[in-house]
Amino acid sequence: MTETGIGARVKRKEDFRFLTGQGTYTDDINRHGQAHACFLRSPHAHAKLGAINAAKAKAMPGVLAVFTHADLAADKVGGVPCGFGLTQKNGKPQIEPPHPALAAGKVRYAGDAVAMVVAETLAQARDAAEAIEVGYSELPAVVDTAGAPRAKSAVHDEAPNNVCFEWEIGDKAKTDEAFAKAANVSKLEFVNNRLIPNAMEPRAAVGEYDRATGNYTLYTTSQNPHVIRLLMGAFVLAIPEHRLRVVAPDVGGGFGSKIFHYAEEALVTWACRKVGRPVKWTAERSESFLTDAHGRDHVTKVELATDREGNFLGLRVHSIANLGAYLSTFAPMVPTWLYAPLFAGQYRTPAIHAEVIGVFTNTSPVDAYRGAGRPEATYVVERIVETAARDLKLDPAEIRRKNFIAPAQFPYTTPVVLQYDSGQYALAMDKACQLIDYKNFAKRKAEAEKRGRLRGIGFSAYIEACGVAPSAVAGAIGARAGLYEAGVIRFHPTGSVTVITGTHSHGQGHETTFAQLVSDRLGVPYDSIDVVHGDTDRIPFGMGTYGSRSIAVGGSALSKAMDKIVDKGKRIAAHLMEAAVQDIEFKNGAFRVAGTDKQKTIQEVAFAAYVPHNYPLNELEPGLEETAYYDPANFTYPAGTHIAEVEVDPQTGQVEVVDWAAVDDFGNVINPMIVEGQVHGGIAQGIGQALLEGCVYDDRSGQLVTGSYMDYCMPRADNLPSYRVDMTHTPCPHNPLGVKGCGEAGAIAAPAALMNAITNALGIKDLAMPATPERVWRAAQARGARAAE
Amino acid sequence: MPTVSMTVNGKSVGKTVEDRTLLVQFLRQDLGLTGTHVGCDTSQCGACVVDVNGHAVKACTLLAAQTEGARVTTIEGLAAADGALHPMQQAFMDNHALQCGFCTPGMVMSAVDLLKRHPNPDEQTIRRELEGNLCRCTGYHNIVKAVQQAAKAMAR
Amino acid sequence: MYNFAYHRPGSLAEAERKLKAAADGRLLAGGQTLLPTLKQRLAKPSDLIDIGRLAELSFIKADGRSVQIGATTRHATVAASAEVRKAIPALAKLAGGIGDPQVRNMGTIGGSLANSDPAADYPAAVLALGATIHTTERAIAADDFFKGLFETALKPGEIIKSVSFPVPEKAGYMKFAQPASRFCMVGVFVCKAGSGVRVAVTGAGPCAFRQSAMEKALASNFSAAAIESVKVSPAGLNADIHCSAEYRAHLVGVMARRALTEANG
Known part of the structure; x- marks a missing residue:
């Protein structure tokens, strides 16, 4: 390195x-x-x-x-x-x-x-x-998500019952069968709270x-x-x-919005x-x-069937998803194809069936927000898994380990369409448990109790599907665009490089990461590389940045373009050194004739390409610039385990997030500093959803009550802890860089981890997000009353 | 319309503006200093923080006329005349304490002010003192680290 | 913002004249409430009279029995004042917890009191410490000052000059902030002085008010234990998406006990 x-x-x-x-x-x-x-x-x-x-x-x-x-x-x-x-x-x-x-x-x-x-x-x-x-x-305004199909008023004449779609996935009969033979069925009903993205x-x-x-x-x-x-x-x-x-x-900042x-x-x-x-x-x-298009806003029922030992047999999910007043660009995709195919989570659940109803309401349009469907899916899976652990009195880490898809089982086809390519789920879980010192949690809990605080711990073993692909699949499910990416590597005559990408950086640091990628691969000094993005006149084409796709899809396009550069460079170098093309090898920025000390640097080759005085013009065009389009073979599947630890002040209902361990697997990583930054930010947004942020509309009038920072609670520095972040690295087997994408992981993992921790602290089954002080106080009161009985 | 004069980043400036002109509008529109940002309309996000006579203030909640005669420093005026970054700017870069960069000017200005009052702050103090600045990207983790690094650098 | 005419008088007397002469004039001190209000076009004053820089209104004087604070003294100045921290540490703490650091660098005590926002901090201290508000026309006892939601005893054209706080034996302040705005959801200021015990609550009602049941219970025993059994009624308390009246009532008790622990600490 x-x-x-x-x-x-x-x-x-x-x-x-x-x-x-x-x-x-x-x-x-x-x-x-x-x-x-x-x-x-x-x-x-x-x-x-x-x-x-x-x-x-x-x-x-x-x-x-x-x-x-x-x-x-x-x-x-x-x-x-x-x-x-x-x-x-x-x-x-x-x-x-x-x-x-x-x-x-x-x-x-x-x-x-x-x-x-x-x-x-x-x-x-x-x-x-x-x-x-x-x-x-x-x-009359239609406001309530669950009530929209029964509302007396119609947002659009075209949809008299306010239903935009009814959609399903999975095998219903097989799932019913699994439930029929189950020793235990754990159930939850909850709202995945509506969020307002709030890029600064x-x-x-x-x-x-x-x-x-x-x-x-x-x-x-x-x-x-x-x-x-x-x-x-x-x-x-x-x-x-x-x-x-x-x-x-x-x-x-964008976060989808x-x-x-x-x-x-x-x-x-x-x-x-x-x-x-x-x-x-x-x-x-x-x-x-x-x-701005809002995010989330589901009303969900979930049931998990298990045997007595906690092996998962079947999962059943029913969600009503609020789409708002009009269909925003990707609105119908988010609560369906970006959501339900993730219901297998990291587990071998053999039978899954899910139904989703999308409804119109008199509220702002709802669309993708950091994670887009996958945080909602992870919340469903990881909350019900935690509930099953509690119902069966099993350790929450243990029930997960018992059901993980094992490394030897990849590629693994889930009952909900996806084919997972790779993963080491237990490894991440073990590492996260070590990071947070899981085995001594009971001691910390007892110590907190002496201070009048209720301490809780919560797990979230999430999976996401990133870099939506391939285009043919995206098209088959309804996308009205392809989901490939374009990249250009343009050498200039004196050896500096302009990298052109169809992805867009709005905080992710592509100007750095992509330059690193090109510097590493082509041996050009990092400072001689600039990255261009965000201008349709300067870039051949591009699908942009969302769904943690930039490195997996955009980076792969650049990788392909670099392959072409190296291929052409070899031919130029072969000519310059009077050698056979197949004898030229490229390493550390230089083309060498194998087995000799003859070499031409890539800068010399670029110069020859632009000043073709000695150049095979009958075989090759001058210039050294290559464009590549990359259409991925599959999604990528980043996964990992996050563990949250909280302390609750039962007198006020105030929750303090006291510790956080995140172990993520993004495959190969180009710049760990930037990747960790993405994890930090994602966790903060996930903590925001679970603890602070909730969009509220007035039930009757449909007025947005949380219409400013006076009422919509944004995470501030003193709401959040410092995080312990670590990684495992299981390279993606189907893209040239072995990368998986890191932009959404934190927001996907965090809400379930935090709500599992808060409900663990309070000794209750469920609590609505956001876990506001009043909600937590009421739950603590009820718990106190039960304890007194 | 009144004429407003002040010293901004060491330069004397004077402009005739509408009475209702906010300091942040004066900086961005009249002086072209677009490093100071506007991220909200309720004085909460802190993207507009600048230094007026040695104190950090929200330039969106201050009339240009109120700063008549003042010494104003914006993010553009923080680095040394030779272009060397202020230790806080350097610490933000070293610690990856910014992503999209939009909150960054206000965050840096607030962090510089914070160290004036708390030259050797612990993590809790840093987090509390940054109450008036929202960042949606970083989760604040690396901002806290940056402020700690800058505190050490400036103590030397 | 609608447009207005901006004035910066050189003296309090000139400010009074300008205010009286204006069709619909408003005083501008720190502007941390007024300017956001104007930005939202919720008010349309004809003239703004900026008293924020009048030296005669910005001071802190302490003489052992009382602390007097000029109307345009910034929150940050009060929070950092050695005199205030020595004489009434709970008041310095309160000032240091208003808004955020940038707001504290602009906001003023006079502006806060004149506005009487139900979620402001200062009114709790003024009421609990039994302060006196000195205006261009008279001295107003704290108990007579707060009249209701954004309503005070101030008459049109009357300007706050200073506030004097008697130095108590013991005092404490604890607030529970509204999670989004960080304004007071409930704040309780407790005070024990030669004249007796006073407990004032802010954030919970239309304006700051005294909690007489607690005052009675604390008269003979100024401790958190003494108010354990005092029931706070939710009747008449504010309710919003962040906090029901019932939860506010509960928080009044918790904050009062914690303020007492601090006062005795």
């Missing part, structure tokens, strides 16, 4: 600009002559839209235009498309109602955009938005139209600029790709041509709360 190669803790290339205030986020971009947009949003969750009178607003100082749906319709602007088409269990397609970019006829959630104001300054645009008169006649950078977009060329440019806070170009260009604005450039510059195509991006792009000026929009945080 070199200081900057694979496996090294290289400091990040990105950091200097971020630490000195020189990052370029979308809101930092100001174009010449730029005007400012703001949106008038519905104050009601559900209402018929009457007349919109903007005459007063249009006459206000600085106002350039006020647009409503009528203006969009006149220009034939399309609705916001959904990128996934699910087939229901009855064989019919999901119900897919239109999603107008500005509300048409009805508003369907508090925050639904009704009008767009463009003015010289933002303050003028806001002043004018207040002067627009809108007639609303309120309709609010969404923003700047649209610019060049009359001279007819080209549009959109700067936007996106995790996948090519996907936005495709969806917005093809479905909303009818702009062909070669006339539309989408740039996602520095992006301040910046995958999706949002109406505001299309509207600034459309409006900039209408008003003849660049148009900028930046969300206020309160606007982000209302309009």
Whole structure:
């Protein structure tokens, strides 16, 4: 391992600009002559839209235009498309109602955009938005997830019972059979709480139209600029790709919420041509709360059948998933294909059946949020496994070990479609137990009790499926796009390298990791390598960054491109050294003639390729640049065990997370420092879900109650512990780097570990997330009352 | 519209702005210092923290007019004139205490202020003192380590 | 924010004149509540009169019997003040726990009291310590100052100049913060002085109030044990998504006991 190669803790290339205030986020971009947009949003969750009178607003100082749906319709602007088409269990397609970019006829959630104001300054645009008169006649709001199918009101006429789809997976008859012969059936019913992603950078977009060329440019806070170009260009604005450039510059966190195509991006792009000026929009945080796609929000029943010894026989799951008011880009995929195929967890459960009902409600759209389906699945599996351990009075580590898929069993096909490629589950569990000193937990618990504190411990042995693939499978289940990745390795004549990737870094440090990868493989100094991402004009194509796919899919594309570079380099070197191509070997940045000391460095080869004075021009083109597209053979399957330890103050209900052990298996690791950082952040979001964060809508009005940081509880530094993080390394057998992806693991593992720990501390079966002080206090009271009896 | 004058990162500046202009708007829009960020509208996230006359404040909750005549330091003014990073900036880089970088300017400014009041802070003090700064990426683990490293470096 | 006219008077007298002359003027001290309110367009004052820099309003004086704090003294200044920490450590602790460090660098005691936010910390100390609020027109006893939700005894145009706190024998403050905003969900300030025992609660009702049942129980025995059996009624207490009235009532008891332990510690 070199200081900057694979496996090294290289400091990040990105950091200097971020630490000195020189990052370029979308809101930092100001174009010449730029005007400012703001949106008038519905104050009601559900209402018929009457007349919109903007005459007063249009006459206000600085106002350039006020647009409503009528203006969009006149220009034939399309609705916001959904990128996934699910087939229901009855064989019919999901119900897919239109999603107008500005509300048409009805508003369907508090925050639904009704009008767009463009003015010289933002303050003028806001002043004018207040002067627009809108007639609303309120309709009853559908808010409750579980109650949506029985609600008296319909969010969309197309779905009279508010059901978007009914979907199932697994073998029902076989699962019923397993339950019939089970010695024990453990059951739980719970809500997987709705979350608001809250990337620290609010969404923003700047649209610019060049009359001279007819080209549009959109700067936007996106995790996948090519996907936005495709969806917005093809479905909303009818702009062909070669006339539309989408740039996602520095992006301040995404966590899924910046995958999706949002109406505001299309509207600034459309409006900039209408008003003849660049148009900028930046969300206020309160606007982000209302309009960024939310995450999770399931109501679930789960049953696990076991024999007397705790061997798992069958698993049955029923979930109702809230999709919100409109189908966001990947909404139907998240609670179905990204969720239920994970129900085998790390276990040999032989029979599994799951049903999911997706419902529309008068709430913000719900879509992928860090983990997307897999945290929900892990919560189902790891909470019910813990419950079974308690029902059977088995040690929670032991019941898991007993049911783990053993290393010799891979590849392992689960009863819910997936074929796991590799894993060493017991190894991670053992390591995590050592890290947290599991065997002395009882001593710590007794010591805490002396201080009046209830101490608890909780496990979560999670698995995830990352780098959704291959495209043919993604297409078969309903994805309306391929899920490959593109990469370019461009040598410059004097030997420096530009690496171009279709993934997008919004905190993950790709500029560093990918440079390490290329430096290690091609022997080019790390400082001579720069990574380009986030601009459709500079990158051949790309599907972006989400689902922990960047290194597994994007890194593999670069690996393939490097193979091509080495192949071509060998041919050039063979010519230069007058040797046979098959005698050339490439190592440490140099091409050598095997068995001799003759060599040409890759820089010399690159120079020869660009200055082809002595070059086999009849066989080879000049230049040293290669593009590769990589379509993975399978998902990757990162897995591991997290163990949480908590102390509860029974008098106040305050929970303190006192220790955390995480042992993850991401296969090979390029930069452990960055990977650990991803784990830390993921755990923090998982702790957030379990302990602090819960989106609340008013049951009746559908108003978002947790609409700011005053009421939506974000994890702060003093809510969290320092983490003990370690890894095992079981390389992925089917991609060239042996990597699995690390971005979501923490958020997937953490909620179950923490709730298992809290319920363990309190000696209760279940508690709703987030475990707020009041909920914990009430549970502690009830426990105290039981103890007194 | 009043004219507001102050010293920002050692330079005297003066601009005529609307009375309602916030300091953060003045910095970002009028001076082009876009390193100071806006992450919320309720004064909680701390992405906008700058130093005014030696104290860390939230530039989103302060009128530009209130800082008339003040000495303001933003993230752009933290490194030395020769470009050498401040020990806190260096510690953030060394410890991977930033990911997306959006909260970073405010976080660094708050951390520098923290060490003025607590030159040798323990972990609990660091976590408590960073109460006014939200980070969604790092889980704070490496931020705490960075502040500890900077405290040691600055004590030397 | 709607636009307004900003003024920075050079003296308290000028501030009074400006405030009276304005159509709908508001004082700006630290601005940590006012500016967020304006940003949300929840208020539309015609004029803001900035008293935040008036030297005559920013001071801390202690003479052994009382501590007097000028209206625009920042929370951070009070928290760090050697005089306050010596005379009434619980007051310094309270000031050091308001908001976050950046808010404490701007927010002022006068601004906090004039606003009478139900979730503010200072009102608990002012009531429990039996402080006096000195204004441009009079001296107001703490017991007469807090009138309700965002409502005080201040008349239009009246400006707080300072607050004087009698030095107690013992005092303690404990709060349970609302998890998201970190404002007070329940805060209890307990005080034992020559004049008797006073217990004030903030965060739990429309404005800070005294807990007389606890005061009675503590009169002869100023200890956590003495209030074990005092039942706090949830009637009239605040309820929201973070905390029911019943849980608030329970927390009043827990925080009071912990404040007493601290006061006696």
